Each structure stands twice: as C-alpha cells, then as structure tokens.
Amino acid sequence: MTTVHTMDVLLDGTLLMLNRAVGVLRRRNVTVEQLTVRPCGPAGGSRMTFVLHTDAATADRVVQQFHKIVGVRTVEITTVHDPTTEEQP
C-alpha cells in the first residue's frame, strides 16, 4: 500500500555527497515530493529531508541504499502516514 514517508538523512556536507544522495533516489526511480537540505551538526554537515509517496518495502530499500553510501551518518524514516486518512480542509 502506498503511504507517505518522510525521511531524514544526515550527511557529510559536500556538494558531491548531496549529489550522490540524490542519485540514490533517482536511480531507484522513486518519486520525491519535497526535498530540503540545510546545514546541520558538525561543520560541513547537512540534513536532507524528503517526502516519498511509496510502499513500505520500497521505503525500506531506500533506507538500506542510503546506509551503503560513504559519508551518510544516519538515515531514518521520521513519519509515515496514509494519505487517504488526511483531513480535508
């Protein structure tokens, strides 16, 4: 079942690192609805937060792929919710 996953990735903060991280999403053909990057943690670190509309298994595979990247410090799925239960305005 497709759900909305918000993921948080803490990176060593070079542009190359960011490029590689985004490449994980592109290569797995995952649709990204939002993507934000901001400085975080020790000097040069970045936090990349993004929202995926996908099933739990794919989200888990994305997490595993991030774990393989040199320079990724942490990866976590921070929120998961079912879009069909969202309140309508």
Added chain:
Amino acid sequence: MSETLSGAHILCRTLIDAGVDVLFGYPGGAIMPFYHALPEFPRLRHILVRHEQAAAHAADGYARASGRVGVCVATSGPGATNLVTGLATAHMDSSPVVAITGQVSRPMIGRDAFQETDIIGITLPITKQNYLVQDAAELADVVREAIAVAQHGRPGPVLIDIPKDVQNQKVEPRASARGQSLTPGGSPGIPEDGVRQAADLIAAAQRPVLMVGHGVILANAYAEVRALAEKTGMPVITTLLGISAFPEGHPQHLGMPGMHGEVHVNRAIQRADLIVGIGLRFDDRVTGNLSAFAPRAQVVHIDLDRSEIGRNVPTAVGIVGDARAVTRRLVAAIQPRSCDAWRAEIEGSRRPQDASFRGGMSPEAILAAIHDATGGECTIVTDVGQHQMWVAKLFPYRRPNTHITSGGLGTMGFAVPAAMGVHLARPGEPVWAISGDGGFQMNMAEMATMVQEGLPVKLAVFNNGYLGMVRQWQQFFHGKRYSSTPIWSPDYVKLAEAYGIPGYRVRHASELADAVGQANAAPGPTLVEFVIEQEANVFPMIPPGGSLSEPIEAAV
C-alpha cells in the same frame, strides 16, 4: 627544512605502501606528472594497454584473481570516459577496482577545457565512492581511504580524480589526518536467532537446496560451504559468479540455475521447499519470472549487503554477515541429516547434453581439450554470450575461483583484457581467455599489450560467424530475422602472425588435442580459433520473463 614531495610522488608512494605492485594504464596530458614520477618507483609495474577500457577490465581481472585491489590509470576526458564500462562491470560484480584519473588543473575546471569531463558526475552511479582531490596534502589520505573502501564489506570500484596541478603541487607529506571512519557498513555481529531459525528450517525441510553465489568466493568460504553441504546432504547450485565455489565433480553439485540452467537444476528450485542462498542476489537471470520462482520454497538468505536481503525474493530468514563467518556458525548449529531421496529425485530428471556439432566441434570437446592440456590447473576467463554459457555449464572446475566472467553487466570484450590481470595475479598457471568472435574483436588490440609486456595469455575464439546469443534470441523470439548479427572476422591465424604470436585454426575435433596442447605449451601468448557450428544454440533456455518451469529445450 622538511622534505617536500609532489602530489604525483605522494600518489606513487602511497600506492606502494598500500601493497599495490601493478597498474594498468594509458598516459595523456592531464596525468603526465604522474607518469613523469612513475619511473622513480620501479616497484610499480605499469602495463601499457591499447585502450583504457582494457585497463579497467585488467584491473578487475587482477582484483578477482588476487583478492586485492586492481588499479587502473587514465588521463582526463576520453581516457576517463573509456574506463566507464570497466567500472560499471566491476560495480555490478562487486570487484575492488581503484581508478586513478588525471583532471584538468583546478583553475580550468568548469570551463570546458581541453579534455575536461566531469568524470566524478559520470561515475557516481557506478562507483562505490569517488573523490576529486583538491589539495596534494589530502592525497595520501584519499588514496588510503579509497583502497580501504574498495575492499571493505561488499567490494566495489572507487575513482580518484586528480587535477594536473595537484599532481605537480609540492607539499610536506604528513601522517594520516583521518582514519577510515567514513568506511561504510561496519562488520555486523552475526544474529544468533537468525542462525538458529535457519538451522531449524534446514532440519525441517524435505527438499532443501543450497544456492551459492559470488559472495562465497569473495569471502573465501569454500570449506564452510562444503561442510554445510556435506553435513546436510543438500544439493548445491552455483550461480554464474558462484561457479568454482563448489567442486563441479562433487556428487551433491547440480550446476547453474536460471535462464540457461539445466532442466534438473531449475526443476529442483521449483520443487524445493527451502532455498538456503549464500552470497547471491537472486537476479533476474537466476529467477526468471519472480512471481513463479520457487513457489513452494521458503528462503534463507545470507548476504553481507543488507540491502540485498528481501530485495528480489521474499525471505523467511535474512542473515546479514560475511558468508564465511555465518556459514561456519550455521554448520555448528545444524544437526547432520541427509537428502538422499530428494537428490535421487533430482538426478532422475538430468538430461543428456546435445552432442550434434559439425566436425565434432562441440563445446564439450573443445573444453575437454583445454582441460586435458592444462590438467585442469588453469583459470578460465570468459566473455559474454553463447560460449560463456557453454563454459559455465561444461567446464569441470575443481579449484576455487578459477572461473572469471562478467556476470551482472554482461560486458562483451571483457575476457581478453581481464585475462591479462588474472595472469599478473597468478603468474604461475595458464590463463585461458575464451571469447566469441564478436567479443574478441572488441578488445583484440590487447594482443599487442600481451606481446609488449610479456603476458602469456592463451586466447580461444569460438567462431560461428554470428553474434551467437543475439542470433539465438532472433531465432526464438524475432522470427529468425538475423538483423546485424552475421559478423565477419579477419583471418585469425594471420592476425596472430601479425602480432608475432602462434595462431592455430581448428575445424575438426581430431585436431583439437594437438592445437590446444601446442598453444598451451608455447611460452608466450597464443591464439586458437575454433570454427564451430554457425547456428548452434544454448539449451535449455528460459524465455526472458518466463518461469523456470517452462524451458525451451529444442529449436522451434
């Protein structure tokens, strides 16, 4: 005043300190400072290839045969882009290759300078890690880290891009400023509950099979896998890259699974109630149609790469860890059992091989001649296509890691250059590079490298005048329209003569033993052309996307 060294000198020193002794490369403008320094380091043997793709494949072959990193070197721009296929090959097959590329000087980067290309960007998806070195003071650390990353955990290629002015930059060498803290995927502890669950499943299974992949070779887990097989009696299936991880003559060995797997092997998978997979990734050439794969089986999957567990097939028990360490634990945790009735059932479905080849020039006869000439004490490097499947199915490998091929990427042109690297890793034994007439012509210029560098690789060409595997697909699935698959070849004997090496042409089985024996015994590189049936097919075949239960067993 302390000593200062150029980036190029630091690079050479660091490679030597890391145990590197051979480089495969090709010089050019942006890597010239490195090549200027190189003669001062005679411990680094440089092999001048004829195309950078060959440097990457040779480094890959060296890495696979030695278990250590293979290093290739190229200049910027076209030199670097020519490495790409070799790096992608190494990436798909988890081979620890380190590529060193020259780059235009730092002030020129981003200006579309002569021979500038963004090789970092180009190789991002096909490397485990890559680096653009901005300061010679970082170079030693980067090289050390690159070598560690390439080898650590699941191995893979790493690229180091070094601007020309960084190679010339003089700095005071310094001790390592950073450790290997960036190395990903530290060794996980072995989960005891997973081992116990796997042992319980093995004890309860009626029809278990053991599937063995490249991870067993990478982890040097031969003895442990054999112990597991023999303690349980499980039949053993070896994937394309797992071939030679388990002895071919062993009574429990079944063969290769998947698209060109023998009927009894695929049938065993389809009838199994348990698959114990070690160091394989259940790729589509192994599984066929995933929804019809092993419909009765639970899967125990042991792999070093957590992301492989459950990726392609649902897994009852996934154990993340080194194949050797996990298998050793599993052997200790299981009770002895046998699978005699199950194995007898499988053996009952074995089919005889098709032996109708013109002039008796069957793949079996050719490979038997190579086996007899070498006494089986050789490493076989194959290319991609029909011959690759014949070798995978028919050569009686008895020693570990003596079958080297491009599995995941399926790179035609791999065998000839990769065999040069294999020879340098194993100089004491014959290396046979077996190609088709298509793949051989892709990198046959490397014969010049073999002559110049004294690399006695034995070259075998299966010549059927077609790009045989593509022709086979055209025959089966495209109405026999042989579009662009007939391929002309030069006179290979004269070609060998032009390169100054002995060449042999074999048209009849009666000539096999003499020609192969002479080629194997000659001191330098030699070439043997085997003229085979033009429209022979590799049987059986699972149609792409088809189920393992529905093989094609004869031409339609």
